[in-house]
Amino acid sequence: MSRQIEIEEGWEVVGGAVNGGYLLARLAMAAAAEVPHPDPVTVTGHYLGPGRPGTATVEVTVHKVGAGHSTAGARLVQEGRPVLALLATFGDLTRVPDEDESTVAVPPVDESRPLTREEFAAAPEIVDRVSLRLDEECTGFLRGERGGRPEMAGWVRLDAATLPPAFRLLVAADAFPPTLFGLGEFGWVPTVELTVHCRRRPPEGWLRGEFRTRYVTGPYLEEDGELRDPRGRLLALSRQLALRPRGASPTAPR
Template sequence: MARATIGDSEFDRDTAITPRPGEPGVFDTTLSAGWTIIRAVNGGYLLAVAARALAATLPHPDPVAVSAHYLTPTEPGPAVLRAEPVRTGRTLSTGTVRLLQPGADGTEIERLRVTATFGDLAALPDDVRTTATPPLLPPRDRCPGSRDAPGVDRIVPGSTEILDRLDLRLDPATAGWALGRPGGHGEMRGWLGLADGRDPDPLALLLAVDALPPTAFEMGLRGWVPTIELTVHVRARPAPGPLRVAITTRNLAGGFLEEDAEVWDSADRLVAQSRQLAQVLLG
């Protein structure tokens, strides 16, 4: 089967938006059930949809810093995005966008609110000075696919929809939870791509930071781990090829944990970083 290209992928179709005639900054979309976990739509997928609305509203093309608050669980189906510019500069612009869905009585329920700064990643200087290093992962063919893990749907019922759309291969050192042998460490690592072969771009990086199983699973916990707040820094346009994603948690307390993610591209560049606060709802 031919590899999908950017603009002609299931991910692109499922994040598409349609401007409303005569209503600047207002877009309609249909959120796909293919990106759900326990009937709730994945937070990284929602961030990519919101970023499309901002890219169509602001003069700069690429997300640079994105901060989202998840207010209520989002469901597959129709949604409206209301985007507004806040400030426009020469190299950066900032805006906000709200994602809303119709409630049972027809009134709009706000699901997600995002504030983001956009720029042009292609125009960034090449100078890199860093102490960060890519995660050490076994070769992709030695990492089990997420659908190969027999415990995934048992631990998170309804998780297989999104797994069908990802080429996710977990580091065996952080996949013991799927076999009933969690390592007890707040870590999750793996190779990541889209199942149809589409190469990553900045919008796909917004998905990538929230695409791996929660670190809570490797800590021996089961249940839903919904995102409360997620901030993503996009550092560069990724090179073609699979991504490497490493996520760590250092503190679970009061029913909440933080997850710090790094995303590296095939050229060994750190292309995205994120931190999210998530709630652990034990099953």
């Protein structure tokens, strides 16, 4: 199955490339349209090249339609260049109970610090689509501080409501500044692979995100993330394999 989709304007980050989480959500939505299960349960994307606003060709291959889950692969291509390859299993997240032991205490939204367009050197378009607040201890990079921890935490809100709730989790998982900014290590941190395990459909409004890197080995590092609702219920786990910036820069692009 091959068809055209439109990548909206307004999701561009530094350099004009479209945010990887938004691309992942759009490609996952295209794959979900070919199977009977509505929600992304586990989605993996491998990033092959920058995506741009405009027309894209999407190819979907359904691998299996089962009773509780369906699995499909997909590929997004623009002007003959591969942008993103995806492998995903879909299910029904309404099967997950409202309450369980995954709930933890989270700080209130209004104790975190809103980020403005002016605070980003490159003022990427995405700041009009994604509202972000960071925990105060994660904002040192805005003042050029070095030597912190490779962690980012705060709140994200996706007011562009054209994505079904569970697919917004894929965007939220890739919406925060890189964890390496917490170290004061700036630069483009390309994502090789991003996997998101969605556990619940998120509510409207603010979502809590906490991301950290434990291991940098040569060119590779992981960013492990947890997304929660304002009550602290687990919404998703994410992990990406990223590449360390080759040259460090003292400015703070996103």
